[in-house]
Amino acid sequence: MAGELVVVVNPTARGGRGIRSLDPVLARLRAGGREVSVLIGDSAADALARARTAVAAGPAALVAFGGDGLVHLAVQTVAGTGVPLGIIPAGTGNDIADALGIPRRDPLRAADAVLGGRVRVIDAARISPGSRWFAGVVACGFDSRVNERANRMTWPPGMSKYILALVQELRSFTPIPFTITIDDQVIKREAMLVAVGNTRSYGAGMRVCPDAKPDDGLLDVMILAAMPKTAFLRAFPRVYKGTHTDLPAVQILRGRTVTLDAPDTIAYADGERVGPTPIGCSVEAGALRVLVP
Incomplete structure (x- = not known):
């Protein structure tokens, strides 16, 4: 999976309206010469398990296509691993993306940041009891x-x-x-x-x-x-x-x-x-x- 972009998708983002921009986003990523695979879980737990398996294989990046909830899920899999996180905002709030300067209402420009942007190193925090991360x-x-x-x-x-x-x-x-x-x-x-x-x-x-x-x-x-x-x-x-x-x-x-x-x-x-x-x-x-x- 080296060099591959793994896109994890929330098909219910914005009540299902966010998924409309998925195909144009995937086309933009592939037009940039990248191999792209799409990961859609049957549930949040299934999506988390699939994303962890994908990250363990060492992709070029895990890309969250959805809102803050999906970014939160993606953070559980990439925090501390060195695998970069890409964010394509497709939710209602998109506050984490906005805080990082990622266009919150323009999925194609966000896709361009995945293709040609820079890696920014930021903090995350652990919640106890347990070991959940949060970024926002x-x-x-x-x-x-x-x-x-x-x-x-x-x-x-x-x-x-x-x-x-x-x-x-x-x-x-x-x-x-x-x-x-x-x-x-x-x-x-x-x-x-x-x-x-x-x-x-x-x-x-x-x-x-x-x-x-x-x-x-x-x-x-x-x-x-x-x-x-x-x-x-x-x-x-x-x-x-x-x-x-x-x-x-x-x-x-x-x-x-x-x-x-x-x-x-x-x-x-x-x-x-x-x-x-x-x-x-x-x-x-x-x-x-x-x-x-």
Whole structure:
């Protein structure tokens, strides 16, 4: 498989609409003179197993065609191996690609970066218990509870489900007592949410950790302290520009290891369910090689 590009595909990206650009992307890659194989799993677990087998054979790159969830899956297979990761954004958010300067709405330009771009060495972080990696953001608090609620809903479809879940969760939500350990510093605080960022954004452009750098050997920790719901709603739009960090309720800290503990709270990483806290996050500098423009 030396020299081969292995493209792992999420056929349900953007509700199945993302797959429409797969054939043009494959044609662009092959027109660049590369041998290309396509990997589609029967399930996420099957796709992960197939991707691990492909990476073990030493391809030129593993290319994730999908959104942040598929990038998250691909990271599990390439982190620490030296095999480069290519990203063809075809999901709803594409926040990891955007943080790395990969065109988030132009799959063909992203394909050109796979063919002729450079390798950028960036960090990734491990989650404990277990050995899961993440490359983007861990979310814990109000946002993860919205995800939990939305994942239990069968209607409405698409992003409308998350908007409805947000409204419903806000009605009953109360601040969560967190214990946050950053390296040797322990913080006990009621908070609306806590985000741990290797990159700056999640949720289709919410710059929750706007100054996070994926190659500085550190994780950014954004703590949004308890606040009235009306103030929370007023502050929420500011996250899309990253200006929420000026608010008195917001604190940004940095560290190499972060532990989050909050009762009855599930953590999500790169939009994927991790499980209940407590969880630990530990950055590993230079664990990923990514093809970028």
